Amino acid sequence: MQVNENFEPVIVAFCCNWCSYAGADLSGTNRLNYPSNVKIIRVPCSCRVNPMFILRAFQKGADGVILCGCHPGDCHYTSGNYFTRRRITLLYSMLDFLGIERNRTRLEWVSAAEGAKFAAVMNQFVEDVKKLGPNRRLEDLRCRKQ
Amino acid sequence: MQEAMIKRAKELLADGTVNRVMGWKRGEFSYDITPAVFETAEELDAEFVCDDLTQANVSKYLIKESRKEGKILALLKPCDTYSFNQLVKEHRIIRENVYVIGIPGGPKIDIEKIKAKEISGILSVKNEDYTLKIETIYGTETMPYYEAISGKCENCKSKKHVVFDELIGEDGDVLESNRFEMVEKLENMTAQERYDFWRDQLSKCIRCNACRNVCPACTCENCVFDNPKSGIDNKAAADSFEENMFHIIRAFHVAGRCTDCGECSRVCPQNIPLHLLNRKFIKDINSLYGEYQAGADTTSRAPLNDYSTDDCEPSIVHERGVE
């Protein structure tokens, strides 16, 4: 596939309030760079993200969706992220089964202390999605910009 | 068998064990067998049918029926007992209000497979020693029984009744089936091929909602797809995204609860192989979280209501199989 050098993907990152969102904040206060392509949506816990949110993000123009939560065992609500892990594994597997490029979806555990990890994860994810080009398989034509 | 069922149903009505019978009767066409409730012996004699064409799983009807006055008799094939059990587990069916008779399963005959042989004007279908004798307005046709076997019976997973109060006929065993064959085949295709396969299939969907309406796992009082704010309520999809969304979300909602009863694929007027989506989830659940058969019992925790601290990470999806 031809890679468009100028393609700037839209990335939606769902971040749980207690760890990953704080991690993103830390990454900011430490002046670490992460791409402006990443649009963060704060959720109370990673398990607040229902599969519809992820599909909606793709519908409305995301080229990649990443979900971030506290490390397993550290969820503010004790076990939320364990449920997230099963759900999201099955959902991503289903998207893959339908032929949606598997690198458009990701899940990472980022703690409040991991500002550097947050930046690294986002940089890597943006790179990976860039390689894939725009989301065409799970887009809604009516929402396409330009 | 049909005679035995009518006889026993009449006895149970007469001795007051039940006041209604959940069964089937003929619809507009003689081969259109549809679920029906009977209240008297006369009605049973006149209309009750349970033959080779009787495929419908009646468990979903029992959600409402089990909330009415008195007990109802339900005749359940082995596969239907899984759906029934699952609904009992989810507190949807009130078990005490249903008297369950386990009846033999298929293989059942699918009228669509007969019509697909360009046999039309069908008046009746009879099974004579595993040859189907089909009376039509143009004369009599025959075809081998096994060529008309219903899709949902092709990969039968169990002849065992997981719940019953009594049986008519014999109980069987859980079977070894190769029901994941097609899922595996798809998994081994490239992402582009899978995408093309599903586009071909899902673009046929007319959003009649029959799959949802028949599904014994889809029992929500208010379905997301009826929400006028969803933008996709009860209308034909305007974009491929909506087709994907409906099918991904519906399959996801029944993941871990779908018993693989096959009703969704059976009723789809567009012949979309919906069971492949459900079986993909079942296969993943079995391989990632341990063998699980929804409806097999009423006490175990459903895989998506459960977790283990050493579950795999979602990245496993990225690591295995074909990209």
Ligand code: SF4
């Ligand atoms: S039954 Fe078939 S056509 Fe109807 S909504 Fe379901 S998949 Fe679409």
Ligand code: SF4
């Ligand atoms: S999704 Fe299909 S196979 Fe599964 S329970 Fe519902 S109707 Fe049956």
Ligand code: SF4
């Ligand atoms: S599609 Fe989902 S919300 Fe609708 S009835 Fe089925 S399980 Fe319930």
Ligand code: FES
């Ligand atoms: S609060 Fe962070 S994953 Fe639950």
